[in-house]
Amino acid sequence: MKPAVVVGGDGRVSVRTGKVELGQGLHTALAQIVADALDLPLDQIDMLPVDTESSPDQGVTSGSLSVQDAGAALREACALLKPGGGVRRAVGQSVPQAGLARRLAGTPHYIHDLLPQGVLHGRVLHPPMLGATLQGCDLSAAQACAGVHGVLQSGHLLGLVAETSAQADAALEHLESAARWQAAPETAEAAADLMSLPSTTREVHRRGQETPAVRTLRAVYSKPWIAHGAIAPSCALACWGPEGSPTAHLRVWTHSQGIFNLRRDLALAFGVDAEAVRVEHVPGAGCYGHNGADDVAFDAAWLARSLPGRTVRVLWRRADELTQSPQGPAMRVSLEAGLDEQGQVVRWQHEVWSPGHSRRPGRAPTPALLGAWQVAPPHAMPPSIDMPLAVGGGAERNAVPDYNFGHVQVRCHSVETQRRSSALRALGAFANVFAAESFLDEIAHATGRCPLALRLAHLAHDERACAVLKAATERAGWSGRVREDAVGHGIGYARYKNSGAWCAVVAQVHAGATLQVRRLCIAVDVGLAVNPDGVANQIEGGAIQATSWALKEAAAASHAGWGDYPILRFTEVPAVDVTVMPSEAPSLGAGEASLGPTAAAIANALFDALGVRVRDLPLTPERIVAAMDTDQ
Amino acid sequence: MAPLSLSVNGRLHGVSAPPQARLLDVLRDELGLTGTRFGCGAGECGACHVLLDDRSVPACDTPLWAAQGHEVTTVEGLMPALLDAFVAEQAAQCGYCSSGMLIAAAALLRANPRPDEAAVKQALDGHLCRCGAHNRIVRAVLRAATA
Numbered sequence: 001m002k003p004a005v006v007v008g009g010d011g012r013v014s015v016r017t018g019k020v021e022l023g024q025g026l027h028t029a030l031a032q033i034v035a036d037a038l039d040l041p042l043d044q045i046d047m048l049p050v051d052t053e054s055s056p057d058q059g060v061t062s063g064s065l066s067v068q069d070a071g072a073a074l075r076e077a078c079a080l081l082k083p084g085g086g087v088r089r090a091v092g093q094s095v096p097q098a099g100l101a102r103r104l105a106g107t108p109h110y111i112h113d114l115l116p117q118g119v120l121h122g123r124v125l126h127p128p129m130l131g132a133t134l135q136g137c138d139l140s141a142a143q144a145c146a147g148v149h150g151v152l153q154s155g156h157l158l159g160l161v162a163e164t165s166a167q168a169d170a171a172l173e174h175l176e177s178a179a180r181w182q183a184a185p186e187t188a189e190a191a192a193d194l195m196s197l198p199s200t201t202r203e204v205h206r207r208g209q210e211t212p213a214v215r216t217l218r219a220v221y222s223k224p225w226i227a228h229g230a231i232a233p234s235c236a237l238a239c240w241g242p243e244g245s246p247t248a249h250l251r252v253w254t255h256s257q258g259i260f261n262l263r264r265d266l267a268l269a270f271g272v273d274a275e276a277v278r279v280e281h282v283p284g285a286g287c288y289g290h291n292g293a294d295d296v297a298f299d300a301a302w303l304a305r306s307l308p309g310r311t312v313r314v315l316w317r318r319a320d321e322l323t324q325s326p327q328g329p330a331m332r333v334s335l336e337a338g339l340d341e342q343g344q345v346v347r348w349q350h351e352v353w354s355p356g357h358s359r360r361p362g363r364a365p366t367p368a369l370l371g372a373w374q375v376a377p378p379h380a381m382p383p384s385i386d387m388p389l390a391v392g393g394g395a396e397r398n399a400v401p402d403y404n405f406g407h408v409q410v411r412c413h414s415v416e417t418q419r420r421s422s423a424l425r426a427l428g429a430f431a432n433v434f435a436a437e438s439f440l441d442e443i444a445h446a447t448g449r450c451p452l453a454l455r456l457a458h459l460a461h462d463e464r465a466c467a468v469l470k471a472a473t474e475r476a477g478w479s480g481r482v483r484e485d486a487v488g489h490g491i492g493y494a495r496y497k498n499s500g501a502w503c504a505v506v507a508q509v510h511a512g513a514t515l516q517v518r519r520l521c522i523a524v525d526v527g528l529a530v531n532p533d534g535v536a537n538q539i540e541g542g543a544i545q546a547t548s549w550a551l552k553e554a555a556a557a558s559h560a561g562w563g564d565y566p567i568l569r570f571t572e573v574p575a576v577d578v579t580v581m582p583s584e585a586p587s588l589g590a591g592e593a594s595l596g597p598t599a600a601a602i603a604n605a606l607f608d609a610l611g612v613r614v615r616d617l618p619l620t621p622e623r624i625v626a627a628m629d630t631d632q
Numbered sequence: 633m634a635p636l637s638l639s640v641n642g643r644l645h646g647v648s649a650p651p652q653a654r655l656l657d658v659l660r661d662e663l664g665l666t667g668t669r670f671g672c673g674a675g676e677c678g679a680c681h682v683l684l685d686d687r688s689v690p691a692c693d694t695p696l697w698a699a700q701g702h703e704v705t706t707v708e709g710l711m712p713a714l715l716d717a718f719v720a721e722q723a724a725q726c727g728y729c730s731s732g733m734l735i736a737a738a739a740l741l742r743a744n745p746r747p748d749e750a751a752v753k754q755a756l757d758g759h760l761c762r763c764g765a766h767n768r769i770v771r772a773v774l775r776a777a778t779a
Contacts, residue, residue: 023726023763101719103727106667106707110728113666166649166657231671231679231729231762286726286763318672533722537765541725544764562676562760570753573766 002054004077005034013038013045018058019070020050020257023286024591025534026066028098032090032530033071037078042090047098050281052263053248060258060360062289062423063392064500064589067530071587094533111235111255111282112315119237120149121168122303122314124296125158125175126324126370129557130420131184134158138178145171150306155376159303161312189417191222191330191616194353199413204389204396208407211346213338217443221335221435223617224554226328226424229567232285233316234292234325238300240308248278252301255284256293261362265294266301269372269379288545290422292316292325294361298369322559324370328424329355329384329417331395333435338407343447345458348405350436353413355421356384357394357428370420384421386414386428392497398429398596401436402465402495403458419557425545426496426592433494433596434550434603434617441490441604442613451491451604452478462495464525464581468504469493471523471579476506486511487518490604492597501526501593502581505543507574507601511609515619517547517574517602522594524578527585536578538590543576544568546598552618638699640665641709651697656680658696659706667707667731671760678759681732682706688739707731710738717776718769725763733759737773746777 006014015034021027027047035042048054058070078086103109127134134156142151142160147167151160158175162168189197237253249272256262259279267274284293296314304312316324331354338347361368364382372379386394393399396412444451452473459465473479473491481489488511493504502525510516520543529535548568559565599617606624607613614627635646640663649658659665659682668691671679675693682691683705684698707730714734717723724730733756740747740755747755752773761769 023728025725096719096722097724100722100724100727101715104707104715104718104724104730104734106665106731108666110666110669112669115661115664115666164657165661166653229762231677231726231760232669233671283726285728288762315670318674318677537722537725537768540767541764544766545762561672561674563674567760567762570756570759570766570770573753573764576767 004056004074005081007081011044013040015045015047015074016055017047017070017074018050018056019061019066020281021283022061022257024538025097025531028095029067029530029534030070030074031098032095034074034078035090036088037075037086038082039087042095050259052259052279057260060261062257064496064591064593067587067589071530091530092528093531095531109283110232111253111284112232114237114253114282115313116311119311119313120161120163120307121165122159122161122300122312123168123172124299124303124314124371125172125179126320127156127374128181129184131418133182135180135182137175137180141174141178142171145174151175152303152306155374155378157371157374159299161303161307184418187418189330189419191224191332194330194332194415197415197417199353199415201411201413204412205400205408205410211406213347214341215339216336217339217446218336219439219442219615220332221438221615222332223330223431223434225330225419226549226553227322227555227559227565228288228291228325228424229565230285230287230291230321233318233321234296235284235313235315236297236300237311237313238297238304239311240305242308249276250301252277252279252297253282254279254293254297255282255287256297257287257290258360258362261360262294262297265361265367265369266298269298269367269369270301270305288425289328290326290360292321295324295370298371302371302375318561319559322561322565326359326420326422327555329357329421331428331431333431335435335439337439337443339443339447343449345403345443346406348401348408350399350401350410351413352395352399352428352432353415354395354428355415355417356386357421357423358387359384359420359422393428395428397427397497398432398494400498402462402498404461405458425542426595429494429496429592430546430549430596430599433492434599437492437494437597437600438603438615441607455491455493464502465493465495467581468502468523468525471581472504472506472521475523475577475579476508476521478506486609488605488607488609490601490606490608492600492604494597496593501588501590503539503593503597505594505597505601507598507605509602509605509609511606514621515551515606515624516572517551519575519577520598520601521577522579523581524590524593525581525583526588526590527583528587529580530587532580535580535590539578539594540576542592542594543598544573546595547574547602550599550602550617550619554618636696636700638696638704640704641706647696649696651695653696654692655682655694655696655699656691659691665706665708669728669731671729678732678736679729681735683735683739686739686742688736707734710734713779714738714776717772717779721768721772721775723768723772724765729759729761733769737776740773741777749774
């Protein structure tokens with residue numbers, strides 16, 4: 001492995017990290033850390049592309065851990081070069097994102113812009129839904145198309161390679177109309193069905209003594225399947241060299257979150273040594289979890305294998321991106337609370353039903369790559385799992401309350417589904433925080449207490465939690481809020497993963513013909529913010545994405561495009577006010593902390609506005625009307 | 633077939649693509665202008681917008697023949713003021729959708745040099761952003777309008 005930090009003859013510093021830039025500003029923050037550790041100006045630091053040949057294997061860039069983990073590794077590497085160094089100059093400053101001006105000006109940057117001389121354009125036709133089988137396909141029309149180099153079929157997978165992108169698109173249309181599919185049997189796997197599907201149960205957490213309660217409240221909440229909805233369809237390039245050549249046998253360019261894991265699964269899928277595969281990271285559009293990046297890398301390698309020495313670029317279509325990518329799974333959360341005479345919570349039970357949240361490459365005996373399950377002979381699709389809670393968990397993430405609730409019991413029911421679930425931003429924390437923070441609001445209303453006071457009363461042991469709640473409510477004018485017709489305010493709070501950033505959100509909504517989120521006031525404590533504006537950008541972006549999920553999104557098994565999977569638009573986006581708490585404590589990730597609290601704050605504000613409790617996301621006009629009918 | 637001619641960012645190019653080719657493919661694959669980006673191919677996301685004279689249009693849904701005789705402006709041909717405002721507001725995360733928004737903003741500012749916030753949001757409403765940089769983008773356009 002090459003050294004992580006190298007000072008060149010010209011004084012410029014080259015930095016190798018295994019964590020990739022996903023649009024989250026990570027490489028800017030890491031450069032700030034290195035600049036200070038070496039006492040150098042920030043503009044002398046160059047972050048190198050991430051590559052299995054020269055970068056350290058630091059696993060997957062996920063879980064809001066990269067600033068902590070990769071930052072610590074780089075500090076150590078710098079300390080070898082300059083022991084004791086480091087006056088703080090760049091760290092703590094809101095420096096602009098590296099290379100943003102060039103990116104905005106249209107300079108080639110994304111994997112989509114990587115068009116080496118002689119590149120061929122590939123397209124792959126996956127079965128229209130997971131489990132559908134190919135009954136037959138006359139390849140001749142596609143083969144006869146102008147510029148087509150070859151049409152491939154293996155098992156249930158079809159593909160083609162053409163001279164130009166337009167020719168590849170045209171041939172794909174012919175292939176698509178010639179393919180005859182047998183649909184997979186339909187299964188009921190929506191949030192409402194999860195409790196009746198086969199499951200295995202585990203106790204996640206238990207603490208405290210059984211305490212008698214004078215009153216018990218119960219409620220059940222849910223979130224639907226949600227699509228990643230990356231703005232750019234997944235894309236990859238691949239090239240096979242001659243066997244036994246000194247260079248890599250297979251080279252792949254990808255926007256994957258985990259290039260080493262992808263390398264391992266590509267090697268498994270094609271029956272070659274991992275050392276013979278070189279995987280290089282090239283940025284894609286914003287990535288919020290396990291999307292189609294790894295799958296399309298398999299697709300490119302599969303097509304390129306038929307044309308050794310030629311580089312093949314595969315681009316998915318919009319419908320593929322929404323249909324073939326893994327989705328964040330539906331979840332159902334059942335909560336029960338016992339209250340004492342003062343209305344304090346003395347017993348709390350949190351039960352969650354969910355498919356697994358991780359089916360990433362690199363972790364199973366067979367490759368976790370879509371196409372590898374569809375070729376002949378097929379590899380088995382690995383199950384979707386939840387990592388242990390100690391490393392963040394999956395479905396149970398943030399199911400354990402940080403509140404001082406006396407007796408606490410948390411159970412997780414892992415549900416098997418046909419639909420392909422995997423990691424989407426915040427994993428189970430989104431639904432668990434939405435549910436728990438909605439339920440706390442219900443408890444506050446049922447006992448006539450202020451939702452802020454109830455939270456603070458159960459968080460007295462955690463100063464930083466109280467501080468973000470106070471900061472967010474102050475910014476929102478919580479205590480002086482005036483009652484306006486159809487306008488409501490709501491609070492949501494969580495410490496992400498119980499070990500990450502503390503985040504409180506106050507939402508102001510207007511519930512007219514549709515539910516409109518007007519303003520989100522957010523306070524976050526990420527410890528020392530390496531780049532405060534970068535943190536604000538992540539927190540704000542997460543909150544806006546969560547607003548989109550909470551108001552509009554529910555993924556079906558397939559989607560044709562944005563027309564049938566609408567996301568939040570400019571005229572629907574709330575004003576967002578972010579307070580980054582000043583702190584010298586160790587830095588924590590910011591990418592996922594605001595999503596759960598935002599959804600809960602919106603649902604609680606809806607209740608404040610209309611007196612209607614909607615427990616199933618998304619909070620569509622139909623759901624709100626249905627909840628009104630139920631309440632009456 | 634004689635090459636068609638296309639005026640892009642003030643320069644006339646001979647183009648070998650057929651008249652029905654998508655303007656997006658011509659710009660990216662033939663002229664190497666990769667700042668115009670593919671997002672959906674159906675005019676639903678706004679990522680591939682270019683100016684056709686003063687109008688902001690999706691290049692994925694515009695055939696080459698329809699662009700002939702008009703001046704095409706891509707993000708590579710925009711004046712720096714708008715880009716500077718986006719940098720000043722850090723109005724992006726991944727930035728993939730930015731070029732379409734810069735084009736829509738340029739069209740707005742040509743038609744309405746002093747738009748208010750509502751007008752900016754309306755002009756950008758057909759442009760999708762998944763990272764959640766919307767408010768920064770609106771501030772950047774307002775900043776460019778007052779620069």
